[in-house]
Amino acid sequence: MSRLTRDPGGPRAPHSPHAAGHEVTAVSADGARLHVEVSGPQGAPAVVLAHGWTCSTLFWAAQIRELAADHRVIVYDQRGHGRSAAPLDPDGYSTRALADDLEAVLAATLAPGEQAVLGGHSMGGMTIMAAGDRPRFREHAAAVLLCSTGSSSLVDESRVVPLRAGRLRTRITRSVLGSRAPLGPVTPLAKRVLRYGTMGPGAAPDRVEACARIVHACPRAVRHGWSHVLATLQLDVEVAALRVPTAVVAGLADRLTPVVHARRLAEALPECVGLTELAGVGHMTPVEVPEAVNGRIRDLVTAYVTAQSAQKGSVRQQSAQQKPVQQESVQMKEGA
Numbered sequence: 566m567s568r569l570t571r572d573p574g575g576p577r578a579p580h581s582p583h584a585a586g587h588e589v590t591a592v593s594a595d596g597a598r599l600h601v602e603v604s605g606p607q608g609a610p611a612v613v614l615a616h617g618w619t620c621s622t623l624f625w626a627a628q629i630r631e632l633a634a635d636h637r638v639i640v641y642d643q644r645g646h647g648r649s650a651a652p653l654d655p656d657g658y659s660t661r662a663l664a665d666d667l668e669a670v671l672a673a674t675l676a677p678g679e680q681a682v683l684g685g686h687s688m689g690g691m692t693i694m695a696a697g698d699r700p701r702f703r704e705h706a707a708a709v710l711l712c713s714t715g716s717s718s719l720v721d722e723s724r725v726v727p728l729r730a731g732r733l734r735t736r737i738t739r740s741v742l743g744s745r746a747p748l749g750p751v752t753p754l755a756k757r758v759l760r761y762g763t764m765g766p767g768a769a770p771d772r773v774e775a776c777a778r779i780v781h782a783c784p785r786a787v788r789h790g791w792s793h794v795l796a797t798l799q800l801d802v803e804v805a806a807l808r809v810p811t812a813v814v815a816g817l818a819d820r821l822t823p824v825v826h827a828r829r830l831a832e833a834l835p836e837c838v839g840l841t842e843l844a845g846v847g848h849m850t851p852v853e854v855p856e857a858v859n860g861r862i863r864d865l866v867t868a869y870v871t872a873q874s875a876q877k878g879s880v881r882q883q884s885a886q887q888k889p890v891q892q893e894s895v896q897m898k899e900g901a
Contacts, residue, residue, distance in 0.1 A: 586633070591641065591673035594665040595657065600648035601641040601670055605633035610682075610870045611675060612862055613639045613705075615667060617687025617713075618791050619783040621647030624686070626775070627855035632862060639674045639681075641666075643688065645787035658790040660800065663688070664696035671705045680707035680873065682865045684858075686851055687822065688791065690714030694800045697807035708838070708869035709811040710861055712850045713819055715826030716800040716833075724820040725762045743792040747785050751777045765818040765847035772852050804830060810838045810869055812861055816846030816853065838865075 586604030593599060602622050612632060616624040622640040629638050644666055645651035652658055667683075675681060683706050685693040690711040696702040715722075720738050721730070728734040749755065751774070759777045760768055811834050815827030824842055831840040841861060843854055851858045 586629075586638075589673050591666070591669040593644070593662070593669040595662065597644050597652065597657065597662070597666065598650055599641050599644065599666055599670060601639065601673060603637060603639050603674055604629050605637040606635070607637065609635055609637045610866045611637045611639060611679060612866065613667075613670065613674070613681050613683045615641070615683070615685040615689030615692045616643060616646070617685075617689050618795060619646070619780045619788050620686075621779055621782065623647070623775075623779050625851065628684075628851060628859055628862070631855065631859050636866065639670065641670050643692070645790065646783060651784065651787050652790065655790075658794050660691060660695040660794065660798070663692040664699055664702075667692050667696045668699055668701040671701050675705050677704075679705060680870050681705055682708050682710065682862060682870060684710040684712065684862060685714065686712040687714050687848065688795065691716070691795075691798060691800060694803045694807060697803050697809075703809075706809045707873065708865040709807065709809055710814065710858075710865060711811060711827075711830060712814045712858060713816060713822055713827075713848045714830070715798075715822045716804045716830060717798055719798055719822060719826075720796045722823055722825060724823055739796055743789060743796065745785055745789050748781045751781050755781065760847075761820075763821055763848040764853055765816055765845045767845050768847065768849070768853050772849075776849050776852055801833065804833045805835065808835045810836045810865070812839045812841070812865060813837065814841045814843065814850055814858060814861060816843045816848060816850055818845055819848045821848040838868075 586602050589601040589603060591599040591601050600622070614625050614628060616622065621642050625640045629640065632638050642649035644657060644662065652662070683693055685691070691714055693709055693711065694716055720742065721735050723738050726734050726737045726741065728737070756773050756777045759780060760773050764773060764776065813827045813831050815824045817824055827840060827842070831837045841857065843850065843857060846853050
C-alpha cells in the first residue's frame with residue numbers, strides 16, 4: 566500500500582498531514598477492481614463517501630482535509646472514474662453494479678459489524694439508495710447523507726436546458742447529458758458552461774476550476790455509459806427500503822437535480838433526519854459549501870456512530886460489573 570500525497574489541481578487540494586492515507590483495491594461482484602483511499606487515524610469513526618457522475622476521489626478533497634483529522638475517511642473511484650477500471654460490457658453500467666461496488670468497498674475497509682456514516686453525492690447518493698436493502702449495507706450503515714441527488718425523473722426535471730418543461734426540453738437534455746463529444750481542455754468558456762450547469766452563481770472561481778478539471782478528466786465513453794443509467798433511473802422503491810437515519814442536503818440553485826428531488830426524498834425516506842436547503846448553491850454541494858456538508862457529516866457521526874458506540878460500551882461495562890455479583894449469588898446459594 567502506498568502513501569498518498571496527490572494534488573487534485575487547486576489551492577483547496579488535501580495538503581495537510583491528515584490528508585495522507587493509504588490505498589486499497591476492492592474487488593466487486595463481477596471482478597471489477599476499484600481504487601479506494603483511506604485517510605485519518607486508525608480506530609477513528611469511519612465515513613465512507615461515494616462521488617457522483619464524471620467525478621473521482623478528488624471531488625472529496627475538502628472533506629478529506631477537514632474530517633480526516635479525527636475521522637477515518639474512505640473514498641473510492643466509481644467504476645470507470647478516476648483510477649477504477651471502466652466496465653468491459655454494457656451490463657457493468659447499472660445501479661446493481663453501483664450497489665455491488667459499494668458493498669465491496671465496505672467489505673475491504675470496515676471490520677465486521679463496524680458502523681460508519683455513508684455519504685453520497687449525485688450518482689453516489691443513487692449508489693447508496695440502490696444498496697439500501699443489501700445485507701452488507703445494513704451491517705455497516707449507521708446513518709446516511711444524500712447530497713444533491715434524486716431517485717427518478719432526472720432528465721424530465723433537469724433545468725440545465727433553459728426551456729419550459731416538456732417533451733422538447735427532455736429530448737434536448739437527454740442529448741446533452743448523453744453526448745459522446747469530448748469535453749476538451751479546461752478553458753474559460755468551459756468553466757462558464759460548467760458553472761452554469763452544475764454550480765451556483767456565487768461559486769468561488771477556484772472551486773469552479775477544481776470541478777472543471779475533475780469533470781473533464783472523466784473518459785467520454787464512461788460519461789456516455791453512465792448517462793443512460795441516469796436517464797432511466799428508477800429507485801423510488803429502493804428509497805422506501807432505506808431504513809437508516811438519513812439526512813438530505815440540496816442547493817436551491819441546482820439545475821441538474823433541482824431541489825424538488827431532495828424534497829421528494831425527504832418525504833419518502835422512512836427515517837429522514839432533516840432536509841438542508843442551501844440558498845445560492847448549485848449541484849456540487851460538497852465542493853461549493855464544504856463547511857455545510859462537513860458539519861452535517863459530523864452531526865451524523867456524533868449522533869449515530871460515536872453516541873451508539875459509547876452506549877454499547879456502557880452496556881458492556883454494566884454487564885461486566887454485574888457478572889461477579891451474579892456469580893457470587895450462585896455461590897452463596899450453592900453453599901447454603
